[in-house]
Amino acid sequence: MDxxxxxxxxxxxxxxxxxxxxxxxxxxxxxxxxxxxxxTGCGAAFLSGDPGPAAEVLAARAA
Structure with a gap:
């Protein structure tokens, strides 16, 4: 992790x-x-940025 x-x-x-x-x-x-x-404390995760790239990532993972 960087x-x-x-x-x-x-x-x-x-x-x-x-x-x-x-x-x-x-x-x-x-x-x-x-x-x-x-x-780093609890492992909760989220996506940042505009929904365009995030939507593409979710769509690719669902495929």
Missing amino acids: AQQIWPCPACGDDAVFEQPPCADGHGSDGGECPEWAC
Whole structure:
């Protein structure tokens, strides 16, 4: 995990460190940023950014 941000974590109920896990979808290799972030405290995860790339990731995983 490389990138880190501090954001409010709804599951922890406090500010927490979020990291980007290794991207299985190939983001970053094409110059884009992976939208996936995970709380280092509890593991809660979310997608950041506009819904375009996130919707594409979810559609690809569902296929």
